[in-house]
Amino acid sequence: MNMTDAFYEYGRRDQVFEFLKPVQSPMLDVAKGYILYLEDISVSFDGFKAINDLNLYIKEGELRCIIGPNGAGKTTMMDIITGKTRPDSGSAWFGQSINLLNMSEPEIAQAGIGRKFQKPTVFEQLSVFSNLELSMSGAKGVFATLTARLTGEQKDQIDQVLTQIGLLDQRWLDAGSLSHGQKQWLEIGMLLMQNPKLLLVDEPVAGMTHQEMDRTGELLTSLAGQHSIVLVEHDMDFVRSLAKQVTVLHQGSVLAEGSMEQVQQDPRVVEVYLGE
Template structure:
C-alpha cells in the first residue's frame, strides 16, 4: 500500500531533500565514483544497485561524511553542502547512516541501547546515568513497537537474533530523528521472514523520512523499491522504477551478465 501511494506521485510534486551532483571519489590511483548524480525526494524509498565495485557504498560514505570527494557537492534542501561538514555535523543536519554490520552495545539491554541513542548528545556514561532507572519514553515505546522489539526491551542486545540486531540499530537511528536514512544491505543474512519484515519496516519508515538502501538481493529490491538507481563503474547507468530498470538492455548487460545480442536472439525466438 505504501509503495503504490509513492509510485503514483510525480517526482516534480514531491519536495527534494538532498541532491548529490558530479561526485568524484578516488582512492590512490583508483577512481571509485566518477561524476555521479543522485537526487532524493521526500518519502523516497530509493535503492542503489549495481555490481560489486560500482561505487554504491562509496556514495553513502560521501553523503554521511565518512569519505570526502575529490569534487562535487551534496546539498540539503536548505542549501547546506554536506561535503564541507564533519560526520557529527552531518548527523545533526538530519542524516543517519547504518553500516552493514550492526553497531550496538551487546552487553546492554535493548532499552539501554535506545536510551543511549536518545541521549546521543551526551557521553554514554552520562546518558546511562540519567536514564538507567527512568521509564521508557513515549518516543522509545513507539520505536520499539515499530521495529517489533516491544517484547524484548529487557533482553541483552548480544542475545538478539541477527535480524533483531539490525532492527535495533535502525530504531536507534530513528530516535535521532533523521530526515535521511542511509542503509547498507539491511536484509543481508536474514531469514525470509526477517527479510519481509525488514521490507515492510522500510516502507513504514519512508512515510516519515527519505530512505536510501544499498542492496544486492534483487528479489528484495523488486518487492520493496519505489525508485531504483543502477550504478556501474562509479557512474549512473539507469534510474527509474524496477520495471524500467529491468527492461534496459544496458542493465542486463553489465549487471545480469547478458549481452545485447542475447536480447536480439531472444526477440527472434
Template structure:
C-alpha cells in the same frame, strides 16, 4: 538561512572521487526527495559505498556538488556536523551494545540535550520512556525490551540498529544491505519497516537482493563504474540491456 538552491532533500551533481588514479565516482548525479525511499543497486565496485561516504562526510569528492536541504554543502562539513544535520547511516553488519538491553541501546541513542550517559544513569524521564515505547513497537522489538542485545537474532539486531538511528531523529537514513543474512520472515518484516519509515523520512537502501528490492516497491538507481547506469522502476531497470550485461546477467 538562505533560500534553498534545490527543493530536493539530497542533491548530488557531477560528483567525482578518485583514489590513486582509480575513479570510484565518475560525475555521479542523484536527487532524493523528502520522504522518498530509493534503492541503489549495482555490481561490486560500482561506487555505492563511496557515494554513501561522500554523503556522510567520510570521503571528500575531488569535484562536484553535494547539497542537503538545498542549503548545506556536505563537501565542506565533517562527519559529526553532517550527522547533526539529520543524516544517519547503518552499515551492513549491525553494531549494537551487546551487553546492554535492547531498551538501554535505544536510550543511549536518544537525541537528548542532557547527553545519553547522563540520561542512562539518572533514569528515563516520562517523555523518553514514551519515545522508547514507540521505537520498540516500530522496530518490532517490544517483546525483547529487557533482553541483552547480544541475545537477539541477526535480523533483530538489524532492527535494533535501525531503531537506534531513528532515536537520533534523522531526516535521511542510509541503509546498507539490510536483508543480508536474514530469514525470509525477517526480510519481509524489514521491507515493511522501511516502507513505514519512508512515510516520514528519506531512505536510501543499498541492496543486492532483487527479491527484497521488489518488495520495497520503490524507484531504483543502478550504478556502474561510479555513475548512474539506469534509473526507474525495478522492471524498467531490469529490462535495460546494459544493466543485464554488467550486473543482473552475472
C-alpha cells in the same frame, strides 16, 4: 532535597549547559521537494575514478534502492554523503541550504543524516531498551545516560521506536540474545532515536531469514514518508519486493533509473549486472 534527588537532578538530560550544546546547522530546507542533491561528483583513488560525474537526486520521504555490481561506487557514494570521503569535484547538498562538503562527519550526523552499516553494532550486554536510551539525541555518555532519569516524553519516544521496530516484547532482553534480524532492527531503532531526516542503509537483509526480510521490508516502507531512505542492496528479490524507484550504479555513474521492472529490461543493465 535529599542525596538521591540531588543526584538525579544533576543528571537530568533535558538540561544541558549552554557551552555543551552542539552547534546547530542551518535549517533543512526541502521546499522544492528534494532532500539530497549530488551533482557532478567525482572522486579518484590513486588515479582510479571510483565516482565519475555522479548525479543523484532524492525526494523528501522517498525510499530509493541503489544497486550495482561490486566496485560500482555504492559505498564511496555513501561515504561522500556522510563526509567520510571528500570528492575531488562536484557538489552535495542536504536540502537546498546545507552544503555537505563544508561539514565534518559529526556535523553531518547532527544535521540529520544517519547511517546504518551492514553489520549490526549493538551493545550486546545491555537491554534493548538501554541500547535505545543510549542512542537518544543528546545522550552524554554511558554512565550519565543510564543514571539519568528519563522524561515522560523520552520514554514515549523509546516506546514508539520499540513498536516501530517490533521489539516491544523484547525490551528487557539483552541485545546479545536477539536474532540477527532483530539486532538489525534494533540498530535501525538506534538510528531513529536521533530523529534523522535521511537514513542511509547498507545491505540490511544480508543473512536474514525470509520472514525477517519481509519484516524489514515492512519496516523500511513504514519509515519512508516521515524519513527519506537510501538503501544499498544486493538482494534483487528484496529490492523487487519493495517496489520502489531503483538507481543502478556502474563505474561510479548512474547507468539507469526507474522501477525494478524497467531497469531489469534495460539491455545495458542486463549486460553489466543482472545478466551476470
